[in-house]
Amino acid sequence: MSSTLEKSANWEIIIGLEVHAQVVSKSKLFSGMSTTFGAEPNTQVSFVDAAFPGMLPVINKFCVEQAVRTGIGLKAKINLESVFDRKNYFYADLPAGYQISQFENPIVGKGHVILDMPDGKIRKIGITRLHLEQDAGKSIHDSNSVNSYIDLNRSGIALMEIVSEPDLRTSEEAGLFLKKLRTILRYLGTCDGNMEQGSMRADVNVSVRRYGEELGTRCEIKNVNSIRFVQQAIEYESKRQIKEIESGNKIVQETRLFDPKIFETRPMRSKEESHDYRYFPDPDLLPLKLNENWVNQIIKSLPELPDERKQRFCDEFKLSIYDSGLLVDDKETADFFEKVVLNRDPKLVANIVLGDFFGYLNKLGQTINNSKVSSDSLGELIDLISDNVISGRISKEVLEIMFNTGQNPLEIVEEKSLKQNSNVDELEKIIDAILEVNKEKVTEYRAGKEKLFGFFIGQVMKKTEGKANPQIVNEILIKKLNNK
Amino acid sequence: MSLINDLTISQARKGLVEKKFSAEELVESFITEIESSKKLNSYISYNFESAIKEAKKSDIRIAKGDARDLEGIPIAIKDLFCTKGIKTTAASKMLYNFVPPYESTVTQNLLNAGSIFLGKTNLDEFAMGSSNETSFFGPCINPWKPIKEVHNYVPGGSSGGSAVAVSANLCLGAIGTDTGGSIRQPASFCGIIGLKPTYGRCSRWGIVAFASSLDQAGPMTRTVEDAAILLNNMAGYDSKDSTSVNKVVPNFEKSILKNINKLKFGIPKEYNLEDSNPEVKNLWEKGINLIRQGGGEVVDISLPHTKYALPSYYIIAPAEASSNLSRYDGVRYGHRVDGGSLEELYENTRGDGFGDEVKRRILIGTYVLSAGYYDAYYIKAQKIRTLIYKDFENVFKDIDVIFTPTTPNSAFPIDAKIDDPISMYMNDLLTVPANMAGLPAISIPSGKDNKGLPLGFQFIGKPFDESGLLNVASYFEEVCEFSDNKDEWWKS
Secondary structure (H helix, E strand, O other): OOHHHHOOOOEEEEEEEEEEEOOOOOOOOOOOOOOOOOOOOOOOOOOOOOOOOOOOOOOOHHHHHHHHHHHHOOOOOOOOOOEEEEOOOOOOOOOOEEEEEEEOOOOOOEEEEEEEEOOOOOOEEEEEEEEEEEOOOEEEOOOOOOOOEEEEOOOEEEEEEEEEEOEEOHHHHHHHHHHHHHHHHHHHHHOOOOOOOOEEEEEEEEEEEEEOOOOOOOOEEEEEEOHHHHHHHHHHHHHHHHHHHHOOOOOOOOOEEEEEEOOOOEEEOOHHHOOOOOOEEEEOOOOOOOOHHHHHHHHOOOOOOOOHHHHHHHHEEEEEHHHHHHHHHHHHHHHHHHHHHHOHHHHHHHHHHHHHHHHHHHHOOOOOOOOOOHHHHHHHHHHHOOOOOOOOHHHHHHHHHHHOOOHHHHHHHHHHHOOOOOOHHHHHHHHHHHHHHHHHHHHHHOOHHHHHHHHHHHHHHHHHOOOHHHHHHHHHHHHHHHOO | HHHHHHOOOHHHHHHHHHOOOHHHHHHHHHHHHHHOOOHHOEEEOOHHHHHHHHHHHHHHHHHHOOOOOOOOOOOEEOOOOOOEEEEEOOOOHHHHOOOOOOOOHHHHHHHHHEEEEEEEOOOHHHHOOOOOOOOOOOOOOOOOOOOOOOEEEEOOOOHHHHHHHOOOOOOOOEEEEOOOOOOOOHHHHHHEEEEEEOOEEEEEEEOOOOOOOOOEEEEEOOHHHHHHHHHOOOOOOOOOOOOOOOOOOOOOHHHHHOOOOOOOOOOEEOOOOOOOHHHHHHHHHHHHHHHHHHHEEEEEEOHHHHHHHHHHHHHHHHHHHHHHHOOOOOOOOOOOOOOOOOHHHHHHHHHHHOOOHHHHHHHHHHHHOOOOOOOOHHHHHHHHHHHHHHHHHOOOOOOOEEEOOOOOOOOOOOOOOOOOOHHHHHOOOOHHHHHHHHOOOEEEEEOOOOOOEEEEEEEEEEEOHHHHHHHEEEEEEEHHOOOOOOOOOOOO
């Protein structure tokens, strides 16, 4: 993803993101209607959502709480007084002809998100603001050649618009930012972060400049609905802008759309058609005033956030920053890890969870929640390794069976007699026999060809069907080979 | 029969309980009266069938001694209140066929008190107007006109239909809404009582919105006491309206004491307009003497920002209206004129569905909110609004109530001003400041001009002091001795 930088070493890309995050809430922002996803079209619509005459909005306190919670999670300033404004424009899926949003006085002010870069460095990305607004309905244009259909189920659902400072410089950083933001939102339980279902969408602002020059004209790419697309859109758009400027043209400020089928952005509407939204304070709603004690209570009730948790994993479990980071990226993983690690060796647990366990999850396309392997049974498997009942190699086989059948690891080990052979006498006999058969190799080894040690181990494992305790085999082999 | 149509709500309530007549008889009598008064065009739609049914139920309740506060009282509802199952048009082609599936809070409160709705009254389209001439259903006509006059006169607006229905005895009382004078000005033109409560006193939920920060529902009646009775059954906090105020509603009937002894009346010099009708000025002078006679004190006051109230109002109200009326797009309900594209659907529907005055205000409102003009118009108007409020706050430290004429002139002939919007807007000059400050204000008939047309006194009160206003109004009602001597020329 860093190809743009390499090719155009003297160009700097400036990226800012506006993320629309659907608030986790059972009811809508101003109507109290249910937010159930996937319901029959136009069944989750109140008279307020459909903008019937005389209907009035009433703020949903829980959605406000979610926005405040998110603001605190973004280390941002909570504005005790904020104002809802009307953003006026006509569209068939916007029943009132205006969207209730926040313009000049948002509920949350400046904050930041910390990014862990792959090189181990840290980047602090500024958050400009977060505001609450209502979503529009959905227009369906392609199911009929003549008519468009309108589904108002989404109309009035609460969104948080989270705006970043133009602090991002590469598509990779933008991707990391979105992932981190999503992690924070999921930790807070304020947005499910599901970009495929549209509960998180991003508008991407891109401009380019030669290093040291002033900011260039930006283009906004609207409504990109996956992290990969965001990165591809940035790649395409920055290259396009550089090419334009290098051919002596000027960048026109415009709204563009990303087409994931051809990896291109194209203009959405020209400047002449650009909207004048005529923002003004919504006279149906009084300014939103928050009680400071109430905000403090929310601060106290906040869960441990990914950055803090990562630090604790480093301190408490003596894990590397890298492993800790991987574990806390997803709240479910971190929770799962913490269940398994109880009274066990953290390093071993981290290795198994991040290694084999995730390997199988990915291979099978499962998640922690829907896989057949519980934290308890994975813990038992790790105990079998620690207690030398099975070898690490055999554990992979056991884990695979666990994923397939949901069986208890000990049960599998016994059923398939996979127990590790730690019987020194027995192993000595096997080894003696192997050394006897391979006398020439023994001589070579003793003459200094130490690489052959692995060959002997392999032979033992082959003979014992992998069940020999590798540590004991090691010890015996060293003893026997060195003991001329 | 017309005897029972003349009654006040208070008298009718007594008559019903004492079984001098039944609620059904009362309703029937009004239906007859309304049918013989169609010339006035005061109702847009009737609710007769249901009214008779409800009256029968009321009679049963009365017989059981189970009467509620407005049991069996036939009233009229401005066609801006959404009424469940009853067509609600806002006097616009845009909503000519709209039947709300819900009941506005205020009308629900009135239903809960046992009142009976005779029908929905005429108004200026979307309550935008001061003469009831902008109604899609034709102008409503003032029952008052100069003797031997051939031209019909306007009843004022926008609650013209309600004012006419009350004045011509086509209901016992009515409700209206007041955004810049829409209750008080027609009340004054029609010789009745009109009260605009404090902003937030009555819920706006279910009222077709004109200008949300100014709209307020209120009673229109033949007596001050009746206004108190209706308001008792309209007001109250409503969690469905975020601007509704959670404040105890006193029993307004009990505030009718007809006593102004020791009360301080502020007389704002800015309301003394150079081009006011001299009779309006003389009557105001007479009113000032009546204050002294009643033991009240007269205090000269100044409300320096009054002169900016009307121009600011005509920025703020259209701004809010332009946004409030965006929902009428032909997509979900109401009038629709199809087109080849979404834009065409909008243009055709809104071009055909809205009348000229509504379009004018949408244009003004869109203009003052647009980029580059917002600060110069809307923000500035909001700042002036704050100054206007502070003017009032200031004077109310020293006085109890403000006394002014309701309008600069009496009713005018139909068509006289319809093509001159500025002259039409001047009708609201004296009523608009109370809306801008959210204050309660009442208009009562004070006398007549030389043409024999009614004029009104306006009293503006402190926030939530409707009780004080009703008391003051009851004193003036008694001493002004306004006589309703109009002949019933409109009857067929």
